[in-house]
Amino acid sequence: MKNSMFEAASLLLEKLLLLASLRLYSVGPGAGTEEEEEEKQPSYYDTTYFKRGDLLEVPRTLFVHFGIYLGDNRVAHLMPDILPAFTDDQQQIQQVVTNKRLILGVVARTARIRVDTVEDFAYGGSILVNHMDRRTARIRVDTVEDFAYGGSILVNHMDRLG
Numbered sequence: 001m002k003n004s005m006f007e008a009a010s011l012l013l014e015k016l017l018l019l020a021s022l023r024l025y026s027v028g029p030g031a032g033t034e035e036e037e038e039e040k041q042p043s044y045y046d047t048t049y050f051k052r053g054d055l056l057e058v059p060r061t062l063f064v065h066f067g068i069y070l071g072d073n074r075v076a077h078l079m080p081d082i083l084p085a086f087t088d089d090q091q092q093i094q095q096v097v098t099n100k101r102l103i104l105g106v107v108a109r110t111a112r113i114r115v116d117t118v119e120d121f122a123y124g125g126s127i128l129v130n131h132m133d134r135r136t137a138r139i140r141v142d143t144v145e146d147f148a149y150g151g152s153i154l155v156n157h158m159d160r161l162g
Contacts, residue, residue, distance in 0.1 A: 045118045045127060047073050055130040058122050066130075067121050075121040079114045080105030096120060 050056070052071040057064050067077035081097050082104035093112075097105075105111060118127070 045122060047118055050118075050129065055132075056121070057128040057130050058125040059128070060125065065121075065125075069118075070115065073117050074115050075118055076113055076115050077121055078111050080111045081114075082108050082110060084112050085110045 047069075050069040052069060054069040056067045056069055056075060058067075059065075065077065067075040069075055079097055080102055081093070082101055083093050083097075085108060087093065094114075097114075121127075
C-alpha cells in the first residue's frame with residue numbers, strides 16, 4: 001500500500017516537473033522576439049523615486065515579497081525556484097519564473113537570489129519602499145557606516161553576483 005502511494009506521488013512530481021520545463025513558442029504572424037515585446041511595453045513603475053539600496057516590498061496574497069533596489073532598474077530578490085536544482089543552464093534559469101516553478105521551488109525548499117527588472121520583480125503588484133531602516137539608530141562603526149547610510153556594501157555585493 002505504501003509503495004503504490006510513493007509511486008503515485010513520484011509519478012505526479014515527475015509530470016509536474018515535465019510541465020514546468022516545457023517552453024511554449026510563439027508561432028504565426030505577429031510573433032515577435034522578446035526584445036521587441038519589451039520595447040513595445042511602456043514602463044509602469046517610476047524608478048526615479050527609488051534610491052540605490054532601498055528595501056522594496058510587494059504585497060502578495062499570502063506573503064510580502066522583498067527586494068533590494070540596485071539602481072539602473074534592477075532589483076535583487078530571493079525567489080523560490082525548482083529549476084536550478086536540475087540544470088546549470090543560465091538561459092533557462094533566467095527566464096521568468098512561472099507559478100509551477102515557484103510552487104515546486106517552495107515544495108522542494110530551493111531558492112536563489114535573482115537580479116531582475118523592477119517590472120519583473122513587482123509582477124503587476126504595487127511597490128512600497130520600506131523606510132524603517134532610516135528610522136532606526138545608525139551604527140557608528142566605520143566598516144558598517146556605509147551600509148547603515150543606504151546599503152551600499154550590500155548593493156555592491158549584489159552587483160558582483162548578478
